[in-house]
Amino acid sequence: MISEKMQQAVAGSSAIRAMFQEGRAMAAKIGAENVFDFSLGNPMTPVPAEYNQAIIDAVKNESSLELHGYMDNAGYPETRQAIADNLNQRFGTAFEHKHIVMTVGAAGALNVVFKTILDPEDEVLALAPYFGEYRGYVANHQGILKVAEPNQDTFQPDFADLESKITEKTKAIIINNPVNPTGVIYSEETIQRMAALLEQKQKQYGHEIFMVSDEPYRELVYDGNKVPFLTKYYDNTFVTYSFSKSLSIPGERIGYIAVSPQMADCEQTCSGLSVANRMLGFVNAPSLMQKALIPCMNCTTDVAYYDRNRQLIYGALTKYGFTCIKPQGAFYLFIKSPDPDEKKFVEAAKKHHILLVGGTTFSCSGFVRLAYCVSYEMIERSLPAFEALAEEYGLS
């Protein structure tokens, strides 16, 4: 028998698989082109050609033992330096290679950070709505996830609620920017207020409270928006990053942690991250991928593709009478459920062959998430179904 907690996790995961199966059954019945699956956050824009070329070049030109071999658990110094240089150039920061730890994606990065900083029963504060996987990441290291509520008009944090949720046990706050599932960017004002609040709470409780920023969507921003770089606002900050979305390579599991050079006990903390990377069984980020990144620091996938999708779906849905905040980044819309029970709305959408994810998954009921990392043509085909759904609820 597997462990009690994993029995529960498997049961939860079966629900997601059931939905996936339902979508397939639907496709078999009415044709895949008539199913409008907006449930998955999988990148679908092309991988930059430079990246594939960099892989081939590395395999052809580098020593195989070096290319596929062990390195320091924190990664190749030259990859870490390339990332430090790139961040410094873009954000005016002062990272050195020793502040960068290469990881198995952002999911690996977050687990390495939590392993390093959390003692049992420490609290980590998440800002609803948040990526549901954070629950498991915090629980893996015996931490306790607490949730602060958003302002439901702006989806910036509700600071009164946020302040009330910070206790003596709070060790970290996790910030996803831009946010999955709302597409909102936490503004510079938000970040400044949050930094000031945390500074005050650090003094009050006499210990560090870390900002852990999860930024896989950093490069996916629209209308010239900028994502504030958090180490510039708050010293005790870890920025975790994945190249999954910016290069469309989620399967390769490559990302990093950038540690603020001003962090308390910075050197010991960086050593801790490196040891945690080994202890958790990651050991190091995949070596060939580390090498292939070096010439691709300024590459990104086709962000304009997602933007075109965003304009189309946001424009159409608001025209039909749905309410949702206009996304500034990432590739999600967070739609207010016209039914007080969002589960009923998810079921109603299914009848129109539209697949959406309920907000409860993100600890924010009364909303649904639509992922528009799909083909433009599928969005076009889906519009009459959304219009009919809106009429059903008398929205327009």
Added chain:
Amino acid sequence: MISEKMQQAVAGSSAIRAMFQEGRAMAAKIGAENVFDFSLGNPMTPVPAEYNQAIIDAVKNESSLELHGYMDNAGYPETRQAIADNLNQRFGTAFEHKHIVMTVGAAGALNVVFKTILDPEDEVLALAPYFGEYRGYVANHQGILKVAEPNQDTFQPDFADLESKITEKTKAIIINNPVNPTGVIYSEETIQRMAALLEQKQKQYGHEIFMVSDEPYRELVYDGNKVPFLTKYYDNTFVTYSFSKSLSIPGERIGYIAVSPQMADCEQTCSGLSVANRMLGFVNAPSLMQKALIPCMNCTTDVAYYDRNRQLIYGALTKYGFTCIKPQGAFYLFIKSPDPDEKKFVEAAKKHHILLVGGTTFSCSGFVRLAYCVSYEMIERSLPAFEALAEEYGLS
């Protein structure tokens, strides 16, 4: 401040780094060619050319989005099927793709297994001497590592001790075969006795006790020796594997878990492994590497190279009067310390510029580990130093 446990882990890790630094300082002083570093278990034989070609072919011929994209958390079905077919052909097993979960190396595999099966305070039994990282892997999932002692003549398990260490809390026994650090292969007789003992204890305690076999050295065997394939002897078996040593690609972090089709609750357990892979932040094994493995199922690195090293160093050391069991696999010698305090022997060896690792690291004091995954020429150059060291202890 980082967590209390990580402060300890960083301190422990600093000791290893200190030794590494000492070796570098020694090299700077007397020349790298005069330092005989046998402390690291890093593969150093060539990566098979087929493997590098498979990477290039995959990048050139496959759709980039598929090649670098997400797949099921358990891995690409075609890679899992290729592994199942290969195992079935070699060992007469009956794996299907659903019994194989692709992982971030064997270290990732072990963490996924422990996450899946361990409830807090469950005990995992390790057979001394064992790979020290197991301590962290078990502790990550709130398990408790217990240690059974070996027969110090054969380095097979001491069955009286082993039986006495199995309690009602024992959830698993971890078996490294061939063994790091002894190079011993647990014989078919050992495996049969162990299976019988575990069957009896399962009945006695009324719950499953899993065998978790860690087999990164499976392909590195000498003199025609064979490593028993454990699912054939015991139903509740997980075989964890890494391609790190067989293909000399430790940096790429690619391995798998094979679940016995006869395991209790096999389907739920496989689902649990897949969910654990996601929850722990691995998400999936690196995707390009999964694809590149498919045409390389029968490739191995140059095992004869390690064998030649083995013959040279084992022959010389026993001639000089050192006592050690002849390794049947892997690339380590486990030498009896001529000093009752192995730490003093490690220091004495250092004076001859020989770097070894004390057996305490493997929970087996009174011995030292020598890793012969080094150049043949370095072994040749080191022999006079070993001879002098033997004379110092009056061995010959």
